[in-house]
Amino acid sequence: MDMHLSRFGREMRVAWAIASKDMRTYYTRPPSIMFGILFPFSLFLSFSVGRNIPIALQIPILIAQTLFFASSSIGPVVIPSERANQTFDRFLTSPVSLLTVLMGKTLAGLLYGVGISVIPILVGIVFFGSHIASFEALIACMILSALGFSAMGIVFASIPGQTPGQVMMPLNFVRIPLLFISGVYIPVRELPFWGQATSLLSPLTHTIELARYALGGETFFGPVVNIAVLAAYTTVFLFMSIRFHTMNQRKE
Amino acid sequence: MTEMKSQYAIKVTNLMKKYGDLVAVDHINFDIKKGEVFGFLGPNGAGKTTTIRMLTGISIPTEGNALIMGYDIQRSPIEAKEQMGIVPDISNIYNELSAWDNLIFTGRLYDMPKSHRERRAEELLKMFGLYERRKEKVQDFSRGMKRRICIAMALMNRANLLFLDEPTSGLDVQSVLIIRDLIRKLNQEGLTIFVTTHNIEEASQMCDRVAIINHGKIAAINTPEWLKRTVEGLQSVEIAFDTMPQDALEQLHAFADVSEVVKEGDKFKLYTYNPASVLASTWSYAQSNNLKLITINTMGPSLEDVFVKLTGIRPATAQQNEPGAGVRKTVGQGRERR
Numbered sequence: 001m002d003m004h005l006s007r008f009g010r011e012m013r014v015a016w017a018i019a020s021k022d023m024r025t026y027y028t029r030p031p032s033i034m035f036g037i038l039f040p041f042s043l044f045l046s047f048s049v050g051r052n053i054p055i056a057l058q059i060p061i062l063i064a065q066t067l068f069f070a071s072s073s074i075g076p077v078v079i080p081s082e083r084a085n086q087t088f089d090r091f092l093t094s095p096v097s098l099l100t101v102l103m104g105k106t107l108a109g110l111l112y113g114v115g116i117s118v119i120p121i122l123v124g125i126v127f128f129g130s131h132i133a134s135f136e137a138l139i140a141c142m143i144l145s146a147l148g149f150s151a152m153g154i155v156f157a158s159i160p161g162q163t164p165g166q167v168m169m170p171l172n173f174v175r176i177p178l179l180f181i182s183g184v185y186i187p188v189r190e191l192p193f194w195g196q197a198t199s200l201l202s203p204l205t206h207t208i209e210l211a212r213y214a215l216g217g218e219t220f221f222g223p224v225v226n227i228a229v230l231a232a233y234t235t236v237f238l239f240m241s242i243r244f245h246t247m248n249q250r251k252e
Numbered sequence: 253m254t255e256m257k258s259q260y261a262i263k264v265t266n267l268m269k270k271y272g273d274l275v276a277v278d279h280i281n282f283d284i285k286k287g288e289v290f291g292f293l294g295p296n297g298a299g300k301t302t303t304i305r306m307l308t309g310i311s312i313p314t315e316g317n318a319l320i321m322g323y324d325i326q327r328s329p330i331e332a333k334e335q336m337g338i339v340p341d342i343s344n345i346y347n348e349l350s351a352w353d354n355l356i357f358t359g360r361l362y363d364m365p366k367s368h369r370e371r372r373a374e375e376l377l378k379m380f381g382l383y384e385r386r387k388e389k390v391q392d393f394s395r396g397m398k399r400r401i402c403i404a405m406a407l408m409n410r411a412n413l414l415f416l417d418e419p420t421s422g423l424d425v426q427s428v429l430i431i432r433d434l435i436r437k438l439n440q441e442g443l444t445i446f447v448t449t450h451n452i453e454e455a456s457q458m459c460d461r462v463a464i465i466n467h468g469k470i471a472a473i474n475t476p477e478w479l480k481r482t483v484e485g486l487q488s489v490e491i492a493f494d495t496m497p498q499d500a501l502e503q504l505h506a507f508a509d510v511s512e513v514v515k516e517g518d519k520f521k522l523y524t525y526n527p528a529s530v531l532a533s534t535w536s537y538a539q540s541n542n543l544k545l546i547t548i549n550t551m552g553p554s555l556e557d558v559f560v561k562l563t564g565i566r567p568a569t570a571q572q573n574e575p576g577a578g579v580r581k582t583v584g585q586g587r588e589r590r
Contacts, residue, residue, distance in 0.1 A: 010363045017360035025348045086344035092310045094361040095333040251271070252311035 011100040018091065018104025019111065026078045027112060031164040036073035037116055040065040047185055059124035060211035061184055063117050064145070068204055071113025071146040072175065075105055075153030076167035084162035092249070102154055102241050109150025114142050124215070133216035137223055141210035144230040148203055151237030158244035160251075178204050188220040196220070203233040261286045261413050261444035262307065266316035269302050269468075276302045278468035279316065284446060284461075286321075286412075289439050291459035291476075292448040293555075295563055299468040300448040301341060304417050307446070308338050321412055334362070337406030341417040341448075343398040347391035351382055351401055354390060355408055362409040369408070376404040396427030403431065407438075414438065416447040420454065432458060456555040464562050471562040479558045486557045489530045492519040492547035493538065507533040519547060 026032055044062050048055075082088035091101040121138075124130030132138055156171040179185070181195070182204035188196055199205040206226035209219040219226060262284040269277040277299040284290045294300050305311040307318050309329050318325045323332035345354050352373060359369025377383040380400040385393075390401055399419070406414060416435070420428040435458060439445055449455050455462050456476045463473040472479055497503070500520065505513045509526040510533075524530045527550045538545050 013363055014361060017357065021346070021349075021357050025346065085347070086340060086342050087346060089310050089338075089340060089344060090358075090361065093308045093333060093336070093338045095330045095363075096361070097330070246312075249310070250312045252305060 011096055011103075014094070014096045015100045015104040015107060018101060019107035022074065022078050022105065022108035023111060026074065026081070026108070029077060029081075031077045031168070032073060032112070035077070035164075035168055036070040036112060037066075039073075040069035043069075043179070056124065056128045056130050056215075057217070059120055059128065059130050060208055060215055060217060062120040063124075063141075063211045064182075064184070064204060064208040065179075066117040066120060067113045067142065067145045067207055068149050068178075069175065070116040071109045071149035072153035072156075072171065073168075074109035074112045074150060075157040076171055077164045078105060078108065079154070079157035080161045080164050080167050083160070098245060098249075099242055102238070102245060105154055105157075106147065106150045106238070106241075109153055110143070110146040113146035113149060117142060117146070130215050132214060134214045134223075137210055138214035140223075140227050140230075141207060141214055144227060144234060145203070145207040145210070148230055148234035148237055149207075151234055151241055152203075154241040155237050155244060158241065158248055160248060178202050181205075183208055183220070200229070203230055206230050259286070260284060260319065261288070261321060262290075262446065263319040264307070264316070265318070267303065267306060267313050267318055268315040269299075269306060269311065270314040276468050277306070277313075280465070280468075280470050282463055282470060282473055284444060286444050287439070287442055288460045289435065289445045289447065289458055291455035291462040292446065292465060293450065293452065293455050293462055293559060294448075294465035295450060298465045298563075300450075300465060301417055302468075303465070304338075304340075304415055304446070304448055308336065308415055309333055334409070335411060336413045336415060337409060337411035338415045339399075339403050339406045339417065339419055341421065343395075343402040345390050345398055345401050345405065348389065350387050351377060351390055351393070352386040354401055354405060358405040358408045364409065372408055372410070376407055380404050394424075396423050396430075399423060399427060399431065403434065411443070413444045413446065416445065418449055419447060420449075420451065452554070452556045452559055462555070464559060466563040472558065476555050480553045480555060482558065486523055486553040486561070487525070487527050488551045488553075489522045489524060489527050489534065490519055490547065490549040490551055491522065491534055491545060494544040494546050497541055497543060503537065504534075507537070521551075 040062075044058075044065055048058050048061075079088060092098070094101075121130075125132070153171065156167050159167050159170060161167050181198050182202040183191070183199050184204070188199050188205060188209070191199060200221065206221070206229045209221060210223060210226045210230070213219040213223050213226070221229075260283045262282075264280060264282050266279045266281060267277055268275065268279045280303065292300050292303065302311065306313045307320065307325065309325050309332065312326070320332040321335040323335065325332045346357065349357065355373035355376060356369055359372065364372070374383065377386050380403070382397065382400060382404075390398060393401065403419070419431050419435070423431070432454070435445055435447070447455070447459065459476060461473065461475050462479060464471045464479075472482070496518070501513055501515060504510065504520055504522055507522065507530055509524045509529045510522045511525070512523040514521040514523070522530050522534075531548070531550070534545070534548065537543070
């Protein structure tokens with residue numbers, strides 16, 4: 001038991017070492033800023049400016065978009081760059097499990113997403129009178145979404161490219177269509193039945209719903225479903241990332 | 253298993269790696285005793301790096317297994333990896349971090365306590381002459397300095413086994429000498445060293461034993477001297493004249509008992525089974541052509557000769573033999589000596 005606890009503690013410390021190194025090294029890299037910050041804010045502005053929706057109601061969309069893009073961008077920036085420099089091999093030769101390495105990478109994405117998404121929350125509260133109706137829902141929304149999207153980025157980072165662009169391209173092929181089926185621009189309630197069924201399958205739907213709920217709005221599927229789906233996606237993405245990176249080791 | 257732990261640093265059994273239809277490493281077997289410097293020699297694409305990547309856990313073997321200090325790299329990867337330090341063929345350091353931070357981060361990957369990793373980092377940076385520059389980002393360092401940082405990172409965890417993949421390749425002479433000296437020193441301190449190289453002279457000077465790998469298979473494995481003895485018939489006479497006679501290569505090759513002539517700079521190397529006969533022929537040739545002999549040496553076979561015999565490749569001359577290069581020319585059996 002003590003041995004397992006000691007191993008667990010060790011793995012957590014190493015995961016944190018990896019995450020803190022990534023934060024220091026990659027957070028301010030141009031691809032992180034472009035795909036993680038500028039991209040969601042530009043998309044938001046291009047779809048929101050001129051539309052007759054009160055800005056306070058648009059804050060949850062911006063929170064969801066920043067969580068989505070920022071968290072999922074770190075893995076695809078970090079891992080291909082480290083692959084190109086062969087520094088990713090350092091993790092594979094270190095006395096830690098692959099899960100720990102990927103948890104470290106996921107944690108770096110999670111903290112980036114959470115950090116960036118605090119900006120629209122503060123803007124909403126300070127300038128547009130948003131108020132937090134459910135602090136628990138907001139925390140669950142931020143942590144689960146950032147964790148799930150960060151793990152999604154790690155899954156895509158298993159594509160054996162050596163530049164962030166080689167991973168971002170297929171990732172955006174998935175991320176952008178998700179915006180249109182997740183109730184970002186049309187609320188889920190107003191979608192036809194098949195649209196509602198499709199949006200249930202998108203993790204981004206549940207991020208937006210939880211963010212709306214946390215800021216006093218309504219949720220179509222309910223916060224429990226939202227949390228359950230996000231937790232399920234997080235587990236699936238983490239499992240897939242380990243599986244795909246192990247497959248890469250076999251091909252190496 | 254216990255015996256394995258006490259005797260061998262590495263034990264490889266039927267290790268195989270396949271990429272699609274290509275067999276990069278073909279069921280190799282070898283073992284390395286603790287405290288040995290073991291050289292893994294072979295031409296480019298022979299399977300050296302693939303082998304090292306499997307032994308260090310970067311790549312998963314298609315078949316076979318490898319024990320590192322008694323631990324199976326597949327079944328007990330964490331225990332096996334705790335035993336080793338790795339210097340890959342490319343200095344994989346974090347260019348954005350300082351020399352100090354690179355070492356400290358490595359210490360954190362091995363979960364070394366803060367005071368231990370700081371003490372070790374200081375010790376290593378001083379040992380490599382980089383302590384004064386510890387705060388500088390390594391991206392501004394020269395290639396040789398980056399190599400030294402990379403080796404220092406591999407030594408952070410006080411490993412029992414050090415893997416070095418082409419440690420001196422592409423470095424300046426000073427860095428090469430520092431690294432070779434360091435390898436000797438570390439080995440004297442008890443570290444087992446597995447070094448891949450295509451520098452035959454380096455392997456001959458540094459290694460207790462050498463394995464020659466070609467096309468994914470081990471062609472020979474033994475001490476450098478023993479390997480040289482296997483081609484004892486391949487003795488040579490090295491000669492240099494004061495002036496370079498025309499058609500010398502062809503004329504020298506016509507000597508009795510000469511199997512091959514290689515021109516190396518201003519010297520000729522005549523391979524023979526009978527050096528005495530070649531010495532006599534050389535003397536007559538010099539007399540009749542009014543040439544002055546300025547160098548004459550009889551030489552035993554080198555590790556390069558063994559390598560050429562086993563692989564059919566002359567690594568140091570592969571490019572120099574290109575048309576027009578003119579640095580080293582061969583007449584005779586040369587490449588046919590397989």
